[in-house]
Structures are given as C-alpha cells and as structure tokens.
Amino acid sequence: MASVQSPASAASPARSQFIPPTTKRTNSLGWAKSDCHTCASNSRPCDRRRPRCDACTTAGMTCGGYTQVLKWDPHAFQRNFRQNTVLPESLSKTSKELPKPSTFTFVQDQRNGAKKGRRTRKVAERRRREDTTSQQADDVDEAKDKIMSPVSTPAISTSTQETASPPEPEEDDDVEEVGEPVSTVARLPLGSERRHSDGDAHIKSVIYHFDPTVFQLPRAIREQLSFFKWQFSPITLTYDVRINPWQQCLTQIHEAPFVLDAVVALAKRHRAHLQGEPESLQVLELKDRALCSFASHLKVNGIPCEMGITISLLLIGLDYAETALSDWSIHLRGAYRILESSGGIKLAEYNTQLRSQIAQLIWYDTTAALLSRKGPVFPRTYSEALMSWQVDTEWSLLSLNGYPDIAFLDMYDIAVAASCTSPLPDGHVTRLEMGLWLARFDSVHQNQDKNITALTDCWRLGMLLYCTRVFHQSEASQTKARMLAEEIMWLIHDLPANSATQKQCLLPLFLAGCEMDSFRFRSIAIDFCKRWKDKTGLWLFQSALDLMQLVWASMDENPVKDVWWGDIIKPSSGKAYLLG
CATH class of the missing domain: 4.10.240 (CD2-Gal4)
Incomplete structure (x- = not known):
C-alpha cells in the first residue's frame, strides 16, 4: 500500500x-x-x-x-413555536401522496398468516374504539349544545348559545362583553342532571366534572377573581383570619353562574371605587343577571344551602360597597328561608366555612336592626349556636368585624329590645347595660394589644351610648350621652390612622358624631369618613357622613332642641342603614 x-x-x-x-x-x-x-x-x-x-x-x-x-440554524431557537404553528389547510395538502406498496397475501405459511391476522384484528378493534370515542365526543358536544340552548335555560342570558366551545385563556379582548358568559360550564342550569337518563351518564360526567386545565376561564375574568380574593375579601377584616367568609364564595363559582356573575360584579365595582373612576354599566348588568338567574333556579329547581348563603352574602356586598342605605331585609330573609328549608342552623355545626358566612350575615342583620329599630331577621338561637361552635383559630367576630364575641349576644338583645313598641319590663334595660359594663374583653384575643383594647372599649361605650339615646329620654341622659360621645371620639382619634382597628369603629363613631356640636369633634368624624372611604373603596363611610351632616344641620337650626339620630332615621322607613 x-x-x-x-x-x-x-x-x-x-x-x-x-x-x-x-x-x-x-x-x-x-x-x-x-x-x-x-x-x-x-x-x-x-x-x-x-x-x-x-x-x-x-x-x-x-x-x-x-x-x-458548524452550520447554525438561525431559527433553531423557535423550535417550540414552529411545532405549535398550525399550517393552513391549503398548504398542508400541497404535497402529493406517495404511492403505496401493493399488498401481498401469503397462503402457504399458515403460522405467519395467523399472526398477521391477529395483528390486523387488533388494529381494526383499536380503530373501532377510536371511532366510537370520537362519536361519543360528538354526541357530548351535541348534548351540551341542547342543554345550554336558550330553550332549556330561559332564565339565563340568551348569549349562552355562543358557548359551543370553551373560551381560550389567551383570548381576553372580548371577555369584557357582558353578553358573553363568563364561564363555559357554569352556564348550565342547576339540577339539569335530573332530566337526563341513566344512559347519558357520560354526558353528565363530561359536563359537571370537567378538567380545569381545559375549561379555563378567560384571563380578564381570572384577574377579577384574583382582585376579589386579594383586595376585596380582606378589606372588611380587623386582622387576617383562617376562614374568610368572602373567600369562601370563590369555591362556588364553577357550580352556579349567578355566583360567578356576582363575584365579578363586586370586584369591578370595588376596583372602580378604589381607582376613583365611574363604574362600568357591566356591573349593573352582571348584578341583574345574577339576581334573575338566582331567582329562576330558586323557583324551579331549588339550590343547595351553601350556594344560597353565598349568593345572599355577595348581593349584600354589592350594595354594601355602594351605599349604607338599602333594603337589607330582602337578602337576609332569603338567606334565612334557604337555611331553614335545608334543616336550620344545625346544618352548619360541622361546616366551618358555612358558619363564617352565616355569622357575617347575622352581623349585618343585627347592626342594621340597631339603627332601623325593627328587630333582627335571624332568631337568637342561631347566634347562640354560632357562639357555642365558634373557634378563635378559625374565625371570630372580632377578626371579621371588630366586635368582641363575648358581647355579641348582648348586642342582639339590645337590637330586639329597641324594636319593641310596648313598654319594656322594669329593669330590663338596666340588665342590658350592666352586661356591657361587666363584660370582660381582655381575654377575647390572645395577642392582646392597646389597639384591640381601645377598639373593644369603643364598642362598649358605643352600645352604652345607643342604650342611652334609645331607651332613656331625659336631661340626665343627654348629659350622659355627651360624655360617652366625647370619650368615644378621643378613643378613635388616638388609634393609628391607617390601622384596621380604627376602620372598625364606624358605628360607634356615627353614634358619637351625631352628639357633637363643636367643629373640632366634627372635623374628626369628617376626616375619618373621607379617609376610610378612599382607602377601602366602600362608600358606606360616605353614607355615614351624609347622615351625620343631616343631624348636624338640624342641631344648628334648633340649638335648644335635643336632636339625635333617631329624629332622622324613622323605624317606619322601608330601608335601613348598615354601618357595621
């Protein structure tokens, strides 16, 4: 070589x-x-x-x-993009189909022929199963179209016929249209599975047990839900709590369309208030659609107790964020009837989430009854049961609304006594006032600090001021009311201006502010309401200020006359003020 x-x-x-x-x-x-x-x-x-x-x-x-x-491909880094790119149908069919080889059949070798026959049968069976699955999927789509059509769901928006396919998460340009449903599967009527036969079990499983990775809400709706969870739900709290009644509403959004509509409407309204912008017309449309759908389901099929309590709380929150003056008894009576029809308060004995939502409703019921003097909607047995089952590590009225739990039954009894048109028994009011004076608030919170102490004292004096004005009508009571009001104003003034403990003093501040005739104390009340209206986005602070200004105007017109808030808020009025 x-x-x-x-x-x-x-x-x-x-x-x-x-x-x-x-x-x-x-x-x-x-x-x-x-x-x-x-x-x-x-x-x-x-x-x-x-x-x-x-x-x-x-x-x-x-x-x-x-x-x-090395020859680098400049488009190699776009491999994932190129793989996910779908070619047009015209381009994908341009290449001609390659010629297929002829099929030969060997008849002499019986063993090989048997093997090939078995393989062919397996392939044929697999293809038949795929065809059957495809046909079932088509049947499911057809059944979904029939169920979600306006004919079967008259109470739901007529735009539900546009939900033939689930919305893509990336397509968020048109999700702001209220006419479109905010959830694909949530548009199905509650209880519609009762109308299906046993042979349609696969349809029910697909419709009601969907994969959240496939049936995903649009991005804009997810942003509203995130805003509701992280911005609105803690706005009414004194401090963080393990069981938040507002956040429990999010667990129902995939089960009922009206719950999702109410949550989105409340989030939109609250965001507009925080940003100082006029709220969109979509808020009213979503609220109206939630009300109509809720009423329709309640009348036709009925709804679960948890869902009824959730939508009642959300509807109160929608009005609560807008104004303090409303007919709160409508939603409260509806929630009470739903709870009674489901078995009463015993249903919540082992359901912590439901207990926290019922406690929030009873709190709104009691505080609204104080100013309206019409009496609470929920019976006292409900409050007694909740207080006996309540655990501080889960939730408490102090954490939810700033009121000491140990004195809540006293507040309830005072609201009931204020609604009595006949004379009260001798010593009844005195016993109520002594219960407030003797209540030990120093053990209601394990991490006790001076702000919590000032908050509980503010509520104690506020309820005593309420009893003085409602149950006593004398010159001595006027002097006592003035002393209690000044003490309340100083307690609120000494609390940190940005602390949640001061925010929870709205009702005591209103009761005390209506007694003030000096510019100094009135300016404290004005600053309190304006500041917390801007910080929380809840306009009930403005409603409280407007009501105090009406009382002040009457006091300035008649300096000699003893004017109090009861002269403005009449028990005979249909609406009530909710300042709790």
Missing part, C-alpha cells in the same frame, strides 16, 4: 497542498478539507485522512483532529 512522501525523502510541499493517495481509498470516513490541528501547529504537510492523518501516525503523535464547520 503506497504512502505519502515523508519530509525526509522529498521537498516539503506547501502547507495547504493536498497529497492524494496513491491507492484507491475505500473507507467511509472520507477526507478533511483542512489540515489536522497537530500538523497545522507543527507546520508540516498533512494527508487530511480521517479520523487520524498518516503523518501523525507515522511520527507516533496523537492526531488532534480536524476543524468541524
């Missing part, structure tokens, strides 16, 4: 000169286009043979290999 010329026997050719082999090369490794690294560094000729040149092999040296020219 011939070899290339060695440096010792012949003149050295140029470095880049290629020395062809003298015999035919048959190896498949080929030849490099440049010298190896070792020959190039030693400035000697190289035969450029792969994988190791003969010059390095003859010299007993290790061949350093050859330079590899």
Whole structure:
C-alpha cells in the first residue's frame, strides 16, 4: 500500500497542498478539507485522512483532529413555536401522496398468516374504539349544545348559545362583553342532571366534572377573581383570619353562574371605587343577571344551602360597597328561608366555612336592626349556636368585624329590645347595660394589644351610648350621652390612622358624631369618613357622613332642641342603614 512522501525523502510541499493517495481509498470516513490541528501547529504537510492523518501516525503523535464547520440554524431557537404553528389547510395538502406498496397475501405459511391476522384484528378493534370515542365526543358536544340552548335555560342570558366551545385563556379582548358568559360550564342550569337518563351518564360526567386545565376561564375574568380574593375579601377584616367568609364564595363559582356573575360584579365595582373612576354599566348588568338567574333556579329547581348563603352574602356586598342605605331585609330573609328549608342552623355545626358566612350575615342583620329599630331577621338561637361552635383559630367576630364575641349576644338583645313598641319590663334595660359594663374583653384575643383594647372599649361605650339615646329620654341622659360621645371620639382619634382597628369603629363613631356640636369633634368624624372611604373603596363611610351632616344641620337650626339620630332615621322607613 503506497504512502505519502515523508519530509525526509522529498521537498516539503506547501502547507495547504493536498497529497492524494496513491491507492484507491475505500473507507467511509472520507477526507478533511483542512489540515489536522497537530500538523497545522507543527507546520508540516498533512494527508487530511480521517479520523487520524498518516503523518501523525507515522511520527507516533496523537492526531488532534480536524476543524468541524458548524452550520447554525438561525431559527433553531423557535423550535417550540414552529411545532405549535398550525399550517393552513391549503398548504398542508400541497404535497402529493406517495404511492403505496401493493399488498401481498401469503397462503402457504399458515403460522405467519395467523399472526398477521391477529395483528390486523387488533388494529381494526383499536380503530373501532377510536371511532366510537370520537362519536361519543360528538354526541357530548351535541348534548351540551341542547342543554345550554336558550330553550332549556330561559332564565339565563340568551348569549349562552355562543358557548359551543370553551373560551381560550389567551383570548381576553372580548371577555369584557357582558353578553358573553363568563364561564363555559357554569352556564348550565342547576339540577339539569335530573332530566337526563341513566344512559347519558357520560354526558353528565363530561359536563359537571370537567378538567380545569381545559375549561379555563378567560384571563380578564381570572384577574377579577384574583382582585376579589386579594383586595376585596380582606378589606372588611380587623386582622387576617383562617376562614374568610368572602373567600369562601370563590369555591362556588364553577357550580352556579349567578355566583360567578356576582363575584365579578363586586370586584369591578370595588376596583372602580378604589381607582376613583365611574363604574362600568357591566356591573349593573352582571348584578341583574345574577339576581334573575338566582331567582329562576330558586323557583324551579331549588339550590343547595351553601350556594344560597353565598349568593345572599355577595348581593349584600354589592350594595354594601355602594351605599349604607338599602333594603337589607330582602337578602337576609332569603338567606334565612334557604337555611331553614335545608334543616336550620344545625346544618352548619360541622361546616366551618358555612358558619363564617352565616355569622357575617347575622352581623349585618343585627347592626342594621340597631339603627332601623325593627328587630333582627335571624332568631337568637342561631347566634347562640354560632357562639357555642365558634373557634378563635378559625374565625371570630372580632377578626371579621371588630366586635368582641363575648358581647355579641348582648348586642342582639339590645337590637330586639329597641324594636319593641310596648313598654319594656322594669329593669330590663338596666340588665342590658350592666352586661356591657361587666363584660370582660381582655381575654377575647390572645395577642392582646392597646389597639384591640381601645377598639373593644369603643364598642362598649358605643352600645352604652345607643342604650342611652334609645331607651332613656331625659336631661340626665343627654348629659350622659355627651360624655360617652366625647370619650368615644378621643378613643378613635388616638388609634393609628391607617390601622384596621380604627376602620372598625364606624358605628360607634356615627353614634358619637351625631352628639357633637363643636367643629373640632366634627372635623374628626369628617376626616375619618373621607379617609376610610378612599382607602377601602366602600362608600358606606360616605353614607355615614351624609347622615351625620343631616343631624348636624338640624342641631344648628334648633340649638335648644335635643336632636339625635333617631329624629332622622324613622323605624317606619322601608330601608335601613348598615354601618357595621
């Protein structure tokens, strides 16, 4: 086998000169286009043979290999994008179909034929199963279209016929349209599974037990839900609590369309208030749609107790964020009837989430009854049961609304006594007032601090001021009311201006502010209401200020007359003020 010329026997050719082999090369490794690294560094000729040149092999040296020219694909980093790109149908069919080989059948080899027959039957069975699955999917889509059509759900918006396919998460440009349903599966009527036969079990499983990764809400709706969870739900709290009654509403959004509509409407309204912008017309449309859908389901099929309590709380929250003056008894009576029809308060004995929502409703019921003097909607047995089941590690009225739990039954009894049109028994009011004076508030919160102490004292004095004005009508009571009011104003003034404990003093501040005739104390009340209206986005603070200004105007017009808030708020009025 011939070899290339060695440096010792012949003149050295140029470095880049290629020395062809003298015999035919048959190896498949080929030849490099440049010298190896070792020959190039030693400035000697190289035969450029792969994988190791003969010059390095003859010299007993290790061949350093050859330079590899890499051709980078500039679009290689877009591999995922190119894989996910769907070509148009016209381009995908441009290439002609390759000719298929002929099919041969061997009849002599029975064993091989049997194997091939079994394989063919397996493939055929698999294809039949795929066809059956595809047909079932088409049947499910057809059934969903029938169920979600306006004919079967007259109480739901007529736009539900546009929900043939679930919305894509990326398509958030049109989700602000109120006419479109905010959830694909949530548009199904409650209890509609009762109208299906047993043969449609697969339809029910697909409709009601969907995969959240497939049936995903639009991005704009998810943003509203996130805002509701992290911005609105803690706005009414004194401090963080494990069981938040507002956040429990989010667990119902995939089960009822009206719950989702109410949550989105409340989030939109609260966000507009915080940003100082006029709220969109969509808020009223969503609220109206939630009310109509809720009433329709309640009348036709009925709804679960948890869902009824949730929507009642959300509807109160919608009005609560807008104004303190409303007919709160409508939603409260509806929640009470739903709870009674489901078994009463015993239903919440082992349901912590439901207990927290009922406690919030009873709190609104009691505080509204104080100013309206009409009496609470929920019976006292409900409050007694909740207080006996209540655990501070889960929730408490102190954490939810700033009121000490140990004195809540006293507040309830005072609201009931204020609604009595007949004279109260002798000593009844005195016993109520003594219960407030003797209540031990120092053990209601484990991490007791001076702000919580001031908050509980503010509520104690506020309820005593309420009893003085409602149950006593004398000159001595006027002097006592003035002293209690001044003490309340100083307690509120000494609390940190940005603390949640001061925020929870709205009702005591209102009761005390209505007694003030000096500019100094009135300015404290005005600053309190305006500041917390802007910070919380709840306009009930403005409603309290407007009501106090009406009382102040009457006091300024008649300096001699004893004017109090009861002269403005009449028990006979249909609406009530909710300042709790």
